[in-house]
Amino acid sequence: MVKETTEDPSPANAHALAVHVRGVSKTFGTGEARTHALKGVDFDARLGEMLVIVGPSGCGKTTLLSVIAGTLEFDGGEIDVFNTPLHLLKPRDITEFRKRNVGFIFQQFNLIPTLNLVENVSVPLLINGVRRPAAEKKARALLEQFGLGGRENDRPTMLSGGQQQRVAIARALVHEPRMVICDEPTSALDKETGARIMELLRDIARHPDRCVIVVTHDNRVFKYADRMTEMEDGRVQRVHESLNYYDQEGEH
Amino acid sequence: MYHLALKMLLGDRAKYIMLVGGLTFASLLMTQQSSVFFGLLSWTTSHLRNMRAAIWVVDAKVEQVNEIKPMRDTDVSRVRSVNGVAWAVPLFCSVLQSKLNDGNFKPIMVIGLDSTTLVGRPPTMLSGRLENVRLPNSVIIDELAVQRLSVGRTKPLGIGDTFEINDKEARVVGICHADRHFFGYPYVYTTYDQALQFAPKMRKMLSVVLAEPTPGWSVERSARQIEKETRLKAYTEEEFFWSTIWWYFRNTGIPMSFGTTIILGFIVGVAVAGQTFYSFVLENLRYLGALKAMGASNGLLSRMLMLQALTVGLIGYGLGVGLSVMFGYAVLGKGQPPFMMPYQLPLFTLMVILFICILASLLGIRKIYKLEAAVVFRG
Structure with missing residues (x-):
């Protein structure tokens, strides 16, 4: 079992931080093919905010998202998520931590096509050991809440892209995780649907004990972010505290 | 999660049918050919059952019951x-x-x-x-x-x-x-x-x-x-039985011929089940990666794969042995080809099919252990 530490990793603002990353590095490959994806990244995400990570392709934003989510081992540095030092945990404990605290929304939804909506949404609960009837009851309730009532027994392929992403969001939230990780959540959606999804994610981030981190290329979603982190060449270049900056500067 | 594993398997109709079909064919080939083989061997010792006696005394050079050297x-x-x-x-x-x-x-x-x-x-x-x-x-x-x-x-x-x-x-x-x-x-x-x-x-x-x-x-x-x-040579009934069986093993091409078919059945089973199951795992890799990202442990995913493999294995085995039994009933009435299915034979086939399934699922399990959950973030 993972025990979340109560130690303060950064005395100045730990109480407000959901994610606290210091000096994290990650390389892929060996020899001449060796690539430094993260070069000593420092990064923070706060509770109750939606933070967007942006940057050009290959800048390391997905790698950063992966190490924060605990899905990728990193070479050096420290990562505290909800005051739990991931860098000190064993892989098995990281998996335990992830299954209880992290919800995922993927670019391609990754809904299992052979399962119906209820079954897809109930997966995180089942992984967490919740019994099937209770898990499916909760999944049905959430689907109803997300406007998919009456379609619980449909397969994902019978839904539009926007509806599939709503199912994916329901799946990400069903076990009430404290952190929601979104990888290009709007890239497979049209403008209108993407806007609705981002509004939904922003509402989710309003929870005072939750944090939503979004990696995206889509500049239409920037306005929904509370803060924005710009990455380039494996490093965090800038952190924008206010959306007004973008409104003034025009499109990023 | 296990019911979802079965739904994932049954939902992919083409793979499911190919897996069950391959294992049914392997099971049928191994059971039916072995039964014909045992039936044929049982014919070699028919004298022992048709003229029952505790001790058979024959010429010192006689090695099997169908060999007659007058005394x-x-x-x-x-x-x-x-x-x-x-x-x-x-x-x-x-x-x-x-x-x-x-x-x-x-x-x-x-x-x-x-x-x-x-x-x-x-x-x-x-x-x-x-x-x-x-x-x-x-x-x-x-x-x-x-x-x-x-x-x-x-x-x-x-x-x-x-x-x-x-x-x-x-x-x-x-x-x-x-x-x-x-x-x-x-x-x-x-x-x-x-x-x-x-x-x-x-x-x-x-x-x-x-x-x-x-x-x-x-x-x-x-x-x-x-x-x-x-x-003279004196055989007990059991000694004469095994002496006859081994004589046919040593001196005829029957075991080699049937053995080849049985081995082919095994190879077909391994090839079809292994390849199809592996491709099933590969096609589901992004979903397995998503499950892994969501916190499903390697152990849980491995058990799910094992359940899927064993399910198709047992269904294929049941169908294969069932078809062999139907074949047996059909030919026993006609008297040929020979057919004999001792209880050890379906048991042996079950073991082989389970071995094939475990082998096939191990290929997938190996892939799962090597799979990084972060794969789901790569487009």
């Missing part, structure tokens, strides 16, 4: 005189020609029984009286003989009918059931003396001496004593 008539007395032998009787056993009504000839297996005791008599009489075989020129024939020797007749050969064995008239006094001979010769039982009348004259006519140990003597001990005192 002297006096050898019966020599066996009787051995310490540890309760009784011993002669048995004639030879392939002779019978003449059909249409003028053709058919080989038959003539068994000459000791006329006093009728030891070695047919296992099951279907009609007629066994004792009537002591009447002059009388024979008891098996069902196959009825079928084979009735060619050219208006009605099947029955009690009271006559036919020729080696130019001598034989009258049917009974019909019996006998296990089929390896070479397909019908069994024709008569008395030892009558058999000598049917058979061409030779210097030595005694085929086998059937014996029983004295109470208090084990069959093996008595057999060894016979060998020691007579210099």
